[in-house]
Amino acid sequence: MLSSMTATLVDDRTRARLAAIGQRVLEEGRISREEAMFLFELESSADIFDLMAWANRVRERFKGRKVHLCSIINAKAGRCSEDCKFCAQSAFYQTGSPQYGFVDPEPVLQAAEEARANGVVGLGLVAAWKGLNEGPMLEEVCRRFEELRDSGRVRPDASLGILGSQTVADRLKAAGVECYNHNLETSRRFFPEQCTTHTYEDRLRTIGYLKQAGIKICSGGILGLGETREDRCDLAFSLREVGAHIVPINILNPIPGTPFEGREPLPPMEILKTIACFRMILPRQEIMVAGGRTVNLRDLQSMIFTAGASAMMVGNYLTTINQPVEKDLQMIRDLGLDPAWDRHGFSDQEHR
Numbered sequence: 001m002l003s004s005m006t007a008t009l010v011d012d013r014t015r016a017r018l019a020a021i022g023q024r025v026l027e028e029g030r031i032s033r034e035e036a037m038f039l040f041e042l043e044s045s046a047d048i049f050d051l052m053a054w055a056n057r058v059r060e061r062f063k064g065r066k067v068h069l070c071s072i073i074n075a076k077a078g079r080c081s082e083d084c085k086f087c088a089q090s091a092f093y094q095t096g097s098p099q100y101g102f103v104d105p106e107p108v109l110q111a112a113e114e115a116r117a118n119g120v121v122g123l124g125l126v127a128a129w130k131g132l133n134e135g136p137m138l139e140e141v142c143r144r145f146e147e148l149r150d151s152g153r154v155r156p157d158a159s160l161g162i163l164g165s166q167t168v169a170d171r172l173k174a175a176g177v178e179c180y181n182h183n184l185e186t187s188r189r190f191f192p193e194q195c196t197t198h199t200y201e202d203r204l205r206t207i208g209y210l211k212q213a214g215i216k217i218c219s220g221g222i223l224g225l226g227e228t229r230e231d232r233c234d235l236a237f238s239l240r241e242v243g244a245h246i247v248p249i250n251i252l253n254p255i256p257g258t259p260f261e262g263r264e265p266l267p268p269m270e271i272l273k274t275i276a277c278f279r280m281i282l283p284r285q286e287i288m289v290a291g292g293r294t295v296n297l298r299d300l301q302s303m304i305f306t307a308g309a310s311a312m313m314v315g316n317y318l319t320t321i322n323q324p325v326e327k328d329l330q331m332i333r334d335l336g337l338d339p340a341w342d343r344h345g346f347s348d349q350e351h352r
């Protein structure tokens, strides 16, 4: 009897603290790292659902009912010089993933046409290489972006790795790149355990060049690499610090042949809780669930929005298949949300 009364008291205290944090975020307040860790450490399903209810209110308050959709095209596949341990495209691992050089104009314009038809806001050209320096390749890449910009079909986005200088970022901006994906991937502490060929600092430097060039920042990470909850919390705070506009959350889909092929999948409720925690730390950002959604969340996919996500990657991923776009659009409409076309996909509020 006494122990059940104690449990009730603990539950009440947890709910009261959650409500105090949630109310503050709704009223445009910020949460501390210590409060965020309290959220990341919630264990019971009841508490996680309670957290998700708050994250849902915060999403509605700052993002409304619109769902921001992005797609990607693999603009240069395989044989990457980097050793990111989750990646099928690294030359360090035998994964059998496709390999080809930089994409011609036609597939990009075709992908833009399909994206537009599906109400997708941004189309990202993604290249599997370390990054870009000044030179003929930069000029070829810029031509693809100029063609995409001139087509007027989608927002031209890029994910081209580490930029060698401010000049490269400025050149991309001039070619029409509006938003650049450059994930921090994980915490500064855990980063060297998932990649040794470049550093967290390299990534931060590129983000600095992009911001200076006036390109919007899409930066997030990947869950399930073996990082701790503290690492996830640190990642979210680093993303707040760098001023990311879009925050993609990927979930590891262990690829045979990579060092992380045997990683245990995260439980779906842990993934949903993490999305909700990110929403509470980053109330105004587009929190986008990206790679690994279908395989890791299965029937719980639609709950990403209740957990606070406001954006989703649709269409196939770089080396794995997603569920059909029509199914994703139906899921969004069934929830009473709006996968609306919005040319720029950025509201003023996001940037504060």
Ligand code: SF4
Residues within 6 Å of the ligand: 080, 081, 082, 083, 084, 087, 088, 089, 090, 091, 127, 128, 129, 130, 161
């Ligand atoms: S994540 Fe990017 S940089 Fe790392 S190995 Fe894969 S393609 Fe290369």
